[in-house]
Amino acid sequence: MTIRFNNLSVDFDERFQLEQINWQIEPQQHWVITGTNGAGKSALAAVLAGAGDIISGTAEGIPAKVGLVSFEAQAELIAEELKKDDADIMDVIAEGTSVRDIIGQVSDNQPLIDDLITRFKLEYLLERAFRKLSTGESRKVMLIRALASEPDMLVLDEPFDGLDVDTLAMLQDYLSSLIETVPMVMVLNRFDEFPDFITHIAYMDHGRLQLSIDKQDEQAYEELYKLLHLKTTELQVPGADPETAIPALNPEDPLVRLNSINIKYADKAIIEDLSWTINPGQHWQLSGPNGSGKTGLLSLITGDHPQCYVNDIFVFGFQRGSGESIWQIKQYIGYVSTALQWEYRVSISLRNVIISGFYDSIGLYSKYTDRQRDIADQWLAVLGMTDRADQPFNKLSYGDQRLLLIARAMVKHPPLLILDEPCLGLDDMNRQLVLSLIEKICADSETTVLYVNHHPEDRIKGIDQYLALEKTQ
Amino acid sequence: MSNNYFNTLPLREQLAQLAKCRFMHLNEFDDGVNALKGKKIVVIGCGAQGLAQGMNLRDSGCDVSYTLRAAAIEEKRQSWKSATENGFTVGTYEELIPTADVVLNLTPDKQHTPVVEAVMPLMKEGACLSYSHGFNIVEEGMQIRPDLTVIMVAPKCPGSEVRNEYVRGFGVPTLIAVHEDNDPKGEGLALAKAYAVGTGGHKAGVLMSSFVAEVKSDLMGEQTILCGMLQTGSILCFNKMVEKGIDAGYASKLIQYGWETITEALKYGGVTNMLDRLSNPAKIKAFDLSEELKVIMRPLYNKHQDDIMTGAFSSGMMEDWANDDAKLLGWRAETAETAFEKTPAGDVEISEQEFFDNGILMVAMVKAGVELAFETMTAAGIIADSAYYESLHETPLIANTIARKKLYEMNATISDTAEYGCYLYNHACLPLLEDFMKGIDTDVIGKGLDVADNGVDNARLIEVNAALRAHPVEAIGSELRGYMSDMKKIV
Incomplete structure (x- = not known):
């Protein structure tokens, strides 16, 4: 029966x-x-x-x-x-x-x-x-x-x-x-x-x-x-690489300060007059419907949006447009999104994908150190992918790619980790996997997390600051 | 009016300029963008190349703004929109050029003369004028004010790639040069190097060349193997397959994506690796076909190179410019009407290996085109490094454009100069290969060899393998690709 x-x-x-x-x-x-x-x-x-x-x-x-x-x-x-x-x-x-x-x-x-x-x-x-x-x-x-x-x-x-x-x-x-x-x-x-x-x-x-x-x-x-x-697994999130430490930030400064910013395409405003400050240790959730400008806002922070030069933006000690390079900004950020995954169409090995996180590059173009390689291998162990270290990234399942890109984002222990809809497009199982990894990271590191999701009710443990965007008319 | 600069040089100097090409080491760029720090960069023109370079330079910490013709600003043309939407200051020549320390001329070749004539009087004493292509200086003999420094920084990729690769944290191979007649303060090289760093080119490899070598090799490569051969090959292979009853959707897909797949093998391991992807009988077949093709096409490659060297090509093209691009536009319209262009790629699965197995003729065409272009260039005094970059190295880039957009858009993406040359080649090459194509069947294009087993004669295989590996493009190729992997470029 x-x-x-x-x-x-x-x-x-x-x-x-x-x-x-x-x-x-x-x-x-x-x-x-x-x-x-x-x-x-x-x-x-x-x-x-x-x-x-x-x-x-x-x-x-x-x-x-x-x-x-x-x-x-x-x-x-x-x-x-x-x-x-x-x-x-x-x-x-x-x-x-x-x-x-x-x-x-x-x-x-x-x-x-x-x-x-x-x-x-x-x-x-x-x-x-x-x-x-x-x-x-x-x-x-x-x-x-x-x-x-x-x-x-x-x-x-x-x-x-x-x-x-x-x-x-x-x-x-x-x-x-x-x-x-x-x-x-x-x-x-x-x-x-x-x-x-x-x-x-x-x-x-x-x-x-x-x-x-x-x-x-x-x-x-x-x-x-x-x-x-x-x-x-009892394996811990691997440590940062002391040899390639990111220049220290002034602890008094916010990580990010957006002052009355605007994003406009042609004459349509996507974001109008928004101010937002992210202080170290404040985990944020950013939510809003499609088209409300979430990704645009994030890319102002990461320096991927060209209009970051016409807004009043202070990030990681730099006032944007004062002669800094985007690589000086990106070194402070770990970033994961579906778009990144789509762009990461390279046939490099899983290990090298993780190492590329030290260089903020899609693909690996720099001579890496033995220590970086070791750290990458520790991450692979946490993910249970040790035996696939040398396999090509683009042959990996969609969910595994996402996990690996999260490890890539975290490998340098960035002051700010941006997770732009990290579960988007994943089935239940992979969703569980990704969330488990994020929980592990939140528990084991000092990184400030910015979690983006279009459902404000879909919350992650440990995040207590919320910014909800609305669609502008 | 125009006075071909190259033709004014004595032979000795012509040869010296053509032979200029050196692969620069990464540590030569340790100074980063410092030579450009505190300098005001003004870009003329905001097409794909102009926008990409400006964005990269700005993201590298440089001060970049755009100047456009007053009409483009008043009418809010696309170039104005591109620049303003990306948060750049845009102004007229009169507003911005007098403030510029470095002026980047990134307009199409045909506008260079009027543009340079318009901006030169406005430029600051001792400022720098930069080109991304030396056509104006070399072919048109533009004379630049003696106090100005003239340099060239030429990323060897379309603008979209220049930007995408930078965003990935890499760059595209870049050629730099200083116009020795215009380097009054001896700062040309430092500026060119900083500019290459600013666009990310130093990570992918920089060649130190001359205006002359850049123009003469660039024109040759783009007209023949890069655009011309792929265009001609696409049309011939497609028509042959359809004639022999192969499904048009399949044929269209095999070609559209086939060039990209087979030249990916070329990029990794040269012509040798591309042919090594075939079975032994197919390799021998491809080799034989390419030998045949080389004999038929060699006079055409020679003619292109000769016309480029004498300036006949550029004066012919300039006549068309003067005639409102009548020929160019007519040929462009014809391309849109080809059967290949009009047949969408079918919804069929083609495995990576199948592109090789069923595209033996395409492999043969790429091999023949690369080798001929390389041989012709080096025979004309261009050194092997330049010839390699302008032939083998760039072929996958154009193949990639065809994979994304087919021929019409490929032609629209490349420069008008390349496009004009591509059509010249195509029109000459199609009739040239007419007889050859009569002997072609689906075993080499469309279906693959129909053999019971893959047995081959030992002696013949050894001979073919040896011939492949002994070609001079393979020697310089493995050396240059070696530099790239020294830089840990892991594609």
Whole structure:
């Protein structure tokens, strides 16, 4: 029978909420739920075992008998055992329930129980009190309980965690032997642990089911791999290159000061009389509908707009039009936009694309240093693209190109990072990837971020200054 | 009235001027734009080249404004719009020229004489007059006031490229020269170098040349291999394919994008690499065809070079100028009517390799044209470096223009001088190749060789490979491309 979650929101003791989950599990499907810590993976799995309070939406077709293995279930069972102990006020040493009885609570299929005990090699602690087992041992007991209960569905939250190699192999084999009869949902963090029989993957983030992927869809599967890599890697955003440090700015000065600026084409004004100051450390979001002049405004800052010479613009210590060159301006800016990606039609390697960020060039025309090369390689590691360092940029997928261009923009740790609609044209998965990278950058560096988006409600964590442009008539 | 400057020089001096060409090293530009700092640059004309150079110079920190004829300002012509919309000060000659330290004459060749005659009396004592093409000085013999410094800075690309490459953080190869008769203060070279830095040219490579070498080699290259050969080849190949029943949309696409694809290989590794992209039998076929083509076309290349050297070409063109461009405009209209021009590229997928495999004749034409132009130029006293730049090096640029806009727009993009020469070549070359084309079938244009296997005779292959690699354009090409990669130009 199909399990169907429709717009399901579930509360877990007000500690955590799942929001608007839409999910469908067909018979014969085996799912992995994945995502980062705190994304809601375990919560989603637990809903299948009846946990949580439904706030809205519906959950249909959940089987009656679900075998659940999770740290929470394990902790709960141990807590129950300890409670029994507390409740025992008589002056005897309470042993608690034995492993044999704990298993017996859920099944009387003795041949199956015996078989499982043999497989897990647990004969030696059958008489031991469950609550006295080590974490690894009690985890095995939990697995046996779930399997011995002959469930309609198995929900296994990180079942392989803490298992020794032999047991791991045994368990995977055993689970494979069940796939025709028992649908399974597993919570797993590591791609290399995904059993072969998995048919679908659910990706959770911020309490929402962000993506459902059919494993047959190789491209989506590969992208998910990258996403998880980026989300879970402990690699830090690589440092700047001390040898090619950008000349220091006066900390008293704003990064950008536009004074009553105008942009006009023929006689049509795109922007009229706008003043705007960006101080160091102030993250801004710039929004406005198409044609409201967002890109024009940005290009006044970057020096790409010819009318920057007829406006009162102070950027990075330079009053525009006072004999400065645009390369003196650009060295302070990291810039990513769809237009840049379109212009970046060069067949240079991924590594060189990142290095080109040190020179603010599209393509690489300068002799780079070994240190710059090292830094580029560190970025590739963060992006999970190390093995493709020498491949040509123009053969990369659209989403990967965007990621790489963000790394290129950040490689020199610019005082100002301008992200002009960084998710434009990206699918959900790549959107997630890009946002994850931006979050990582915001967390790890001192760069001031200017984020441009035409939906003012689409906000990024850490940005608290807003400028909304309107279309001039 | 006009007095061909080149023809006034003694042979010894002609040869010395023609042989001037040196690839400059990046460290010769360490002074940046300093020689132009604090100087007021006024650009005459705001076409594609004028606008691109002015924008680059301004973005490099120079003080740039534009001067236009009073009529262009009053009528708010396109040049006025381009300059003002881009935030430049625009004024009449009378308003701006007297304030200028450096005047950049970026008007079309045919306007040079009236323009220079108009601005020269207005120029400051000791100021600098710069050209992007030496036609006016060399072919028309314009005499410049002796107190003025005369230089040339000629980016070897259309204006759009000059701007785009600068914005990318690079530049386009640029030729600079000082008119030795007009360098009273000896500052010509410093100004020319700073100007090349300001437009980004120093990053892509600068050749130090002479007005004479620039004009004589530039004219030759653009008329023959660059524009003429590609135009003629496009028309012949298209018509042949259609005649042989190949889908017109396919034929149109194969040609429109084919020149660009095959010359991309040329850009990376010369004629050798372009032919190496073919299978062995196809390579031998292309080689044989190109040898045949070279024999047929050599007299035409010689004639073009001779007419350029004697000044016959320029006086012929100047007659047309005097006649309101009657010939040029007529030929331009004809180009718009060619079957290739009128057939849009079909919606078919052609892989990169297929452009080579099915375009053997196109490869042969490029090879023949490049080698002939190079051989003819060097035989006329132009040194190999110049000849390389004006033939092989620039071919991909024109091919790229054809890929984007086909022939009519390609001709509209290049200078009128190049366009005039292109038509001269085309009109002479089409009948010249008539018999040759009768023997051509779809195996070399449209479909590719129909061979059971790719076997070839060892001796013949060795011979062909050796001949390809031994051509002098390959030797100078690998040297010059080597400089470029020394500069870490990673295309």
